[in-house]
Amino acid sequence: xxxxxxxxxxxxxxxxxxxxxxxxxxxxxxxxxxxxxxxxxxxxxxxxxxxxxxxxxxxxxxxxxxxxxxxxxxxxxxxxxxxxxxxxxxxxxxxxxxxxxxxxxxxxxxxxxxxxxxxxxxxxxxxxxxxxxxxxxxxxxxxxxxxxxxxxxxxxxxxxxxxxxxxxxxxxxxxxxxxxxxxxxxxxxxxxxxxxxxxxxxxxxxxxxxxxxxxxxxxxxxxxxxxxxxxxxxxxxxxxxxxxxxxxxxxxxxxxxxxxxxxxxxxxxxxxxxxxxxxxxxxxxxxxxxxxxxxxxxxxxxxxxxxxxxxxxxxxxxxxxxxxxxxxxxxxxxxxxxxxxxxxxxxxxxxxxxxxxxxxxxxxxxxxxxxxxxxxxxxxxxxxxxxxxxxxxxxxxxxxxxxxxxxxxxxxxxxxxxxxxxxxxxxxxxxxxxxxxxxxxxxxxxxx
Amino acid sequence: xxxxxxxxxxxxxxxxxxxxxxxxxxxxxxxxxxxxxxxxxxxxxxxxxxxxxxxxxxxxxxxxxxxxxxxxxxxxxxxxxxxxxxxxxxxxxxxxxxxxxxxxxxxxxxxxxxxxxxxxxxxxxxxxxxxxxxxxxxxxxxxxxxxxxxxxxxxxxxxxxxxxxxxxxxxxxxxxxxxxxxxxxxxxxxxxxxxxxxxxxxxxxxxxxxxxxxxxxxxxxxxxxxxxxxxxxxxxxxxxxxxxxxxxxxxxxxxxxxxxxxxxxxxxxxxxxxxxxxxxxxxxxxxxxxxxxxxxxxxxxxxxxxxxxxxxxxxxxxxxxxxxxxxxxxxxxxxxxxxxxxxxxxxxxxxxxxxxxxxxxxxxxxxxxxxxxxxxxxxxxxxxxxxxxxxxxxxxxxxxxxxxxxxxxxxxxxxxxxxxxxxxxxxxxxxxxxxxxxxxxxxxxxxxxxxxxxxxxxxxxxxxxxxxxxxxxxxxxxxxxxx
Numbered sequence: 060x061x062x063x064x065x066x067x068x069x070x071x072x073x074x075x076x077x078x079x080x081x082x083x084x085x086x087x088x089x090x091x092x093x094x095x096x097x098x099x100x101x102x103x104x105x106x107x108x109x110x111x112x113x114x115x116x117x118x119x120x121x122x123x124x125x126x127x128x129x130x131x132x133x134x135x136x137x138x139x140x141x142x143x144x145x146x147x148x149x150x151x152x153x154x155x156x157x158x159x160x161x162x163x164x165x166x167x168x169x170x171x172x173x174x175x176x177x178x179x180x181x182x183x184x185x186x187x188x189x190x191x192x193x194x195x196x197x198x199x200x201x202x203x204x205x206x207x208x209x210x211x212x213x214x215x216x217x218x219x220x221x222x223x224x225x226x227x228x229x230x231x232x233x234x235x236x237x238x239x240x241x242x243x244x245x246x247x248x249x250x251x252x253x254x255x256x257x258x259x260x261x262x263x264x265x266x267x268x269x270x271x272x273x274x275x276x277x278x279x280x281x282x283x284x285x286x287x288x289x290x291x292x293x294x295x296x297x298x299x300x301x302x303x304x305x306x307x308x309x310x311x312x313x314x315x316x317x318x319x320x321x322x323x324x325x326x327x328x329x330x331x332x333x334x335x336x337x338x339x340x341x342x343x344x345x346x347x348x349x350x351x352x353x354x355x356x357x358x359x360x361x362x363x364x365x366x367x368x369x370x371x372x373x374x375x376x377x378x379x380x381x382x383x384x385x386x387x388x389x390x391x392x393x394x395x396x397x398x399x400x401x402x403x404x405x406x407x408x409x410x411x412x413x414x415x416x417x418x419x420x421x422x423x424x425x426x427x428x429x430x431x432x433x434x435x436x437x438x439x440x441x442x443x444x445x446x447x448x449x450x451x452x453x454x455x456x457x458x459x460x461x462x463x464x465x466x467x468x469x470x471x472x473x474x475x476x477x478x479x480x481x482x483x484x485x486x487x488x489x490x491x492x493x494x495x496x497x498x499x500x501x502x503x504x505x506x507x
Numbered sequence: 508x509x510x511x512x513x514x515x516x517x518x519x520x521x522x523x524x525x526x527x528x529x530x531x532x533x534x535x536x537x538x539x540x541x542x543x544x545x546x547x548x549x550x551x552x553x554x555x556x557x558x559x560x561x562x563x564x565x566x567x568x569x570x571x572x573x574x575x576x577x578x579x580x581x582x583x584x585x586x587x588x589x590x591x592x593x594x595x596x597x598x599x600x601x602x603x604x605x606x607x608x609x610x611x612x613x614x615x616x617x618x619x620x621x622x623x624x625x626x627x628x629x630x631x632x633x634x635x636x637x638x639x640x641x642x643x644x645x646x647x648x649x650x651x652x653x654x655x656x657x658x659x660x661x662x663x664x665x666x667x668x669x670x671x672x673x674x675x676x677x678x679x680x681x682x683x684x685x686x687x688x689x690x691x692x693x694x695x696x697x698x699x700x701x702x703x704x705x706x707x708x709x710x711x712x713x714x715x716x717x718x719x720x721x722x723x724x725x726x727x728x729x730x731x732x733x734x735x736x737x738x739x740x741x742x743x744x745x746x747x748x749x750x751x752x753x754x755x756x757x758x759x760x761x762x763x764x765x766x767x768x769x770x771x772x773x774x775x776x777x778x779x780x781x782x783x784x785x786x787x788x789x790x791x792x793x794x795x796x797x798x799x800x801x802x803x804x805x806x807x808x809x810x811x812x813x814x815x816x817x818x819x820x821x822x823x824x825x826x827x828x829x830x831x832x833x834x835x836x837x838x839x840x841x842x843x844x845x846x847x848x849x850x851x852x853x854x855x856x857x858x859x860x861x862x863x864x865x866x867x868x869x870x871x872x873x874x875x876x877x878x879x880x881x882x883x884x885x886x887x888x889x890x891x892x893x894x895x896x897x898x899x900x901x902x903x904x905x906x907x908x909x910x911x912x913x914x915x916x917x918x919x920x921x922x923x924x925x926x927x928x929x930x931x932x933x934x935x936x937x938x939x940x941x942x943x944x945x946x947x948x949x950x951x952x953x954x955x956x957x958x959x960x961x962x963x964x965x966x967x968x969x970x971x972x973x974x975x976x977x978x979x980x981x982x983x984x985x986x987x988x989x990x
Contacts, residue, residue, distance in 0.1 A: 060589075060845040060846065060850070061846065061850050061853065062586070062587050062589060062778075062932070062933050063853060063854075063857050063932055063933065064933060064934060064935035064936075064938075065857060065860075065861075065935065065936055066936075069935075069936040070857075070860065072936075073860055073861075073864045073936070074860070076864060076867055076868070077860075077863050077864060077867045078867070082856040082857075082859075082860060083856075085856070085859045085860060085863055085882075086758055086856075086859065086882070087880065088726070088727045088729060088879070088880040088881075088882070089727050089729075089758065089759055090729060090732075093731070093732065093759060093763070093764050094758060094759055095757065095758055095759055095760055095763075098757070098848045098849065098852070099629055099630060099756075099757050099848040099851065099852070100629050100848070101626055101629060101630075101843065101847055101848045101851070102626075102844060102847065103847050104844070104845060104846055104847030104849070104850055105844050105845060105847075107591050107845075110591060110595065110841060110844055110845060111591070111594070111595070113844065114595045114598060114837075114841065115598065115600075117615045117618055117619060118598045118599075118600030118601055118615050119600060119615065120614045120615035120618060121600045121601070121604055121612065121613050121614065121615035121616060122611070122612045122614075123603070123604055123605065123608045123612040123613060124599060124600060124603050124604075126612070128605060128608075130605045130607050130608065132607055133606075133828060134605055134606050134607065134829070136603075136605070138527075140524075140525050140556075142556060142559060142560055144597075145560075146559075146560065146563040146564070146567075148593065149563075149564070149567045150572055150573070150574030150575070151567035151568060151570040151572045151574070151575065152563075152567050152570065152572075152782075152783060153572075153588070153593075153780045153782055153783075154572040154573040154574050154588050154780050154781065155570050155571060155572040155573065155578070155781065155783050155912075156578075156580060156583050156585060156781040156783065156784060157781070157783070157784035158783065158784070159580070159915075159916075160571070160903065160904075160907065160912065160913050161969070161972050161974075162904065162907055162964050162967040162968070162969055162970070162971065162972060163569075163570065163571035163907050163912060163964075163967055163968075164569075164570055164571065164783075165566070165569035165570070165968045165969055166566035166567050166568065166569040166570035167570055167783040167784070169511065169513070169566055169569075170563075170566060170783075172513070172983075172984070172985070173513060173514055173515075173985070175983055175984050176513075176515065176550075176984040176985040177551070177552075179984050180548050180549075180550060180551050181548070183545075185984075186983050186984065187983070187984065189784070190785070192641035192642065192645060192786075192827055193641065193827055193828050194828060195825070195827050195828040196641070196645075196826070196827050196828075203684075221828075223825055223828045223829070224828070226824055226825040227824075227825050227826060227827060227828070229824060230652070230802075230823055230824035230825055230826055231684075233652075233823075233824070234652070234655055234664075234685050234686030235684075235686050236686075277542060277543065279543070280543065281543070304545075305545075306544060306545065307542070307543060307544065307545055308543035308544060308545050309545055312545070313543070321828075328602040328603060329602070329603060329604055329605050329606065330601070330602055330604065330833055330834045331601065331604040331605075331606050331613065331616045331829070331830065331833040331834075332606030332828065332829025332830050332831070332833055333641070333786070333827075333828075333829055333830070333831055333832040333833050333834070333835075334641075334785075334786035334832040334833075334834060334835060335828070346981065352784065353981075353983055354983070355977040355978070355981050355982055355983050356977065356982040356983075357972050357973045357974065357976050357977035357982075358972070358973055358976065359969040359970040359971060359972050359973070360962070360970045360971050360973075361970050363510060363969055363970070364510060365510075365969040365972045366972075367972050367974050367977045369974065369977040369978050369981060369983075370978055370981060371978075372978070374676075375644070375676040375677050375679075375680035376675075376676040376677075376918070377676070378676075378680075379676050379679040379680060379689070380679035380680055380682065380683035380688075380689045381683070382676070382680045382683075384680070384684070385644045385647065385648055385677050385680035385681040385683075385684050386642075386644055386645075387642065387643065387644045387676075387677050388642035388643060388644065388772075388774065388781070388784060388785040388786075388787040389642070389784055389785045390641075390782075390784075390785045390786045391782050391783040391784030391785045392780070392782025392783055392784075392785060392786060393782075393785070393786055395782075395783065399559065399563060401551075401552075402514050402524070402552050402554060402559050402562070403524040403525050403556065403559050404524065404525050405518075405522070405523065405524055405525070405551065405552050405553040405554060406547065406548050406551040406552070406553050407523065407553065408523065408524065408525045408526075408527075409548070409551070411527055412527065414530075415527055415530050417538070417539075418530055418532055418534055418535065418538070419530075419532050421535060421538050422532035422533065422535070425535075440541060440542045461609070466605075466608065466609075466612075469607050488527055491531055492531040492532045495532065
């Protein structure tokens with residue numbers, strides 16, 4: 060297949076106008092000795108019907124969809140209203156680029172403005188940017204931002220922050236003289252406040268915690284915020300499961316200075332890990348240190364309301380090496396999907412979504428932890444995930460579930476040596492009571 | 508056309524756009540006790556499904572896009588996005604796949620990753636590829652981290668990165684985010700890197716040169732072999748910003764010419780949609796000596812199928828969650844499979860033909876600062892029109908009235924009042940000619956009726972917007988009903 064729109068006659072006339080005799084002559088500026096003299100070695104071209112068959116065959120090698128899945132851990136299966144796909148696939152949304160020309164990009168710009176408002180409402184903070192890549196790099200950007208604001212070189216990161224987010228934070232700060240110290244968790248699965256108090260001091264720029272954390276437990280954000288602020292450090296709250304914001308206290312209300320998170324739950328399919336949606340919100344006073352694109356309201360020459368990208372003096376195309384981030388292309392289309400998702404669900408829909416996740420997960424936790432040989436690992440309150448400990452290890456449970464068409468929770472052994480017999484289960488609104496009962500039945504069979 | 512209200516302005520209590528099934532587990536009302544629960548969300552929208560559909564459909568109609576208009580935004584490669592790629596990326600086997608699923612159950616995904624790596628390795632002439640970076644600038648950052656890790660491994664990470672004055676702003680910013688100071692290298696009168704300047708700046712302090720090729724003028728760095736020699740002779744590495752790879756696919760392989768690291772933009776060269784500003788994907792290719800430092804995980808092809816390798820002791824670590832923007836990669840692979848080797852080479856040839864056709868047609872009408880031959884894009888300026896007070900922004904806004912998206916403006920910095928035009932290979936002769944005629948008409952208007960340009964656009968959803976006021980008094984969210 061080819062997507063060229065020129066006829067042979069066009070090509071000939073165009074070459075004539077340019078004044079060269081062949082297409083190859085147009086490349087005379089590449090020295091002959093370094094031009095590629097052979098054809099690339101790539102698979103032969105496919106027509107559309109062949110292409111569809113080819114990818115259906117490859118897709119068929121994925122055997123995951125035949126399973127009932129209880130995997131979460133930073134990537135969540137939620138129902139996506141059909142209008143999200145329908146509207147977001149419009150060419151006017153998917154095929155333009157960054158709205159550099161606001162007069163012909165009001166659609167994209169107003170969507171970003173609405174998105175920013177929704178993120179502020181969900182997080183309880185004052186300003187939001189237009190999106191970042193995904194949750195982990197958003198958390199890393201928050202750490203860099205805190206360091207710029209505070210000028211201090213150490214950060215305290217909860218060990219219950221998603222392990223991949225912690226890894227990405229370490230990768231980002233490695234070359235920047237910022238030290239990362241981790242804070243352990245207590246037997247409720249929450250940040251060990253006493254350890255945090257011991258580790259934090261006036262060299263700490265930020266305390267970074269996730270809620271609900273990677274162990275599924277909802278943190279006491281008020282208390283963490285208080286400890287951070289007593290030491291004049293910023294409090295950075297990470298949210299990996301954005302659906303929780305429909306029910307739980309917004310981090311901004313607990314005193315978070317920056318919220319960074321993953322918006323995949325808001326209308327983005329699992330997609331083997333991407334594209335997802337990094338979101339970030341903060342207090343207004345930190346605007347000048349905020350990374351990423353921001354849309355703002357203004358007026359045209361006739362006084363009509365319109366929207367533009369604004370405060371670009373923070374950004375790389377103006378400030379170059381002094382920019383607040385190197386980010387350029389972000390996740391605008393994913394932010395569009397989140398905006399459609401949130402506006403469709405609305406206030407009541409978001410609360411109901413979160414409430415059903417909470418009720419179903421707690422029902423599943425009750426059923427599973429009632430089984431002899433299965434123990435609820437942490438006492439802290441949970442949202443839609445929880446950790447179970449299995450007498451005799453998790454592997455044989457996982458295998459038994461798999462052989463019965465069920466993907467159980469995530470084995471936590473590789474992430475936390477102390478949790479080697481534990482697994483993290485996720486239950487959302489897509490699971491029926493029958494699904495949960497089936498899971499419990501199968502677990503009971505194998506641990507009995 | 509009346510302006511579409513904000514969704515918050517049409518919201519009203521009790522309206523619903525969605526419903527979940529009844530909760531089917533026994534409800535435990537007391538479970539919420541002890542949980543920090545939020546109060547209501549004041550102002551959060553409540554609208555019907557029809558209202559949402561009309562809202563977004565109307566908003567979409569206020570956008571210019573590739574599907575409706577010629578979009579010659581320089582350096583962004585705004586080519587047509589084939590629709591079949593969207594269908595493939597929507598296949599449930601891929602879309603419904605959980606990133607933590609056991610590897611035996613996701614062999615199809617891993618095959619996609621490995622096949623794309625192989626294709627990109629062949630296209631660039633590099634030895635290995637990481638697909639993880641989320642966009643071009645993310646790729647630059649990863650590339651800089653790889654260079655730093657490699658030099659550290661040799662005993663000295665060095666302090667400085669050299670960047671030509673024609674570079675995109677992300678280059679200096681990415682180098683800085685990796686802990687490097689930036690030193691600028693001047694261009695010569697051809698618009699290419701000045702070899703003497705490079706030799707002077709390339710000291711033992713310099714870790715790398717970041718070079719865009721063809722550069723932001725569309726000019727191929729003719730001396731690329733010598734450039735690499737100069738940098739390598741002093742122990743530095745050469746990073747190529749591959750944002751402009753659309754000019755080169757099938758014609759030139761960076762890996763054969765001494766480039767150590769390169770990033771590609773799948774959303775440019777490989778046709779994946781720009782989405783209004785992402786998601787993109789910015790794979791990074793490296794030569795053998797940098798391979799040990801690639802981010803984790805790496806996909807390996809073995810006798811028993813594909814495996815993810817997490818244990819790589821010299822790796823720079825993880826740069827984002829999971830494996831990158833997988834669905835974007837899937838679209839790019841579908842594109843490569845559609846075109847094949849000959850089709851990809853034709854992409855570069857026609858992209859360069861279209862650009863040179865525009866350049867030839869507008870020479871003399873607009874000022875061209877550099878006479879050097881150009882490949883996929885050309886950079887004119889407003890120099891001839893400026894004498895009459897007309898700036899590039901006026902020309903750009905007037906183009907909107909002709910139904911065409913304006914070129915990139917005020918960039919590269921070495922061309923004051925720049926109009927950077929990249930037509931791409933997918934445009935028809937008719938679209939190119941309409942653009943050329945519009946540009947000529949605007950040049951005439953600049954002489955005859957300059958006020959028409961100054962007050963453009965006249966036929967857009969909004970007239971010229973006050974960007975200064977937006978920055979001076981930032982309104983960054985809806986604040987509630989106006990009194």
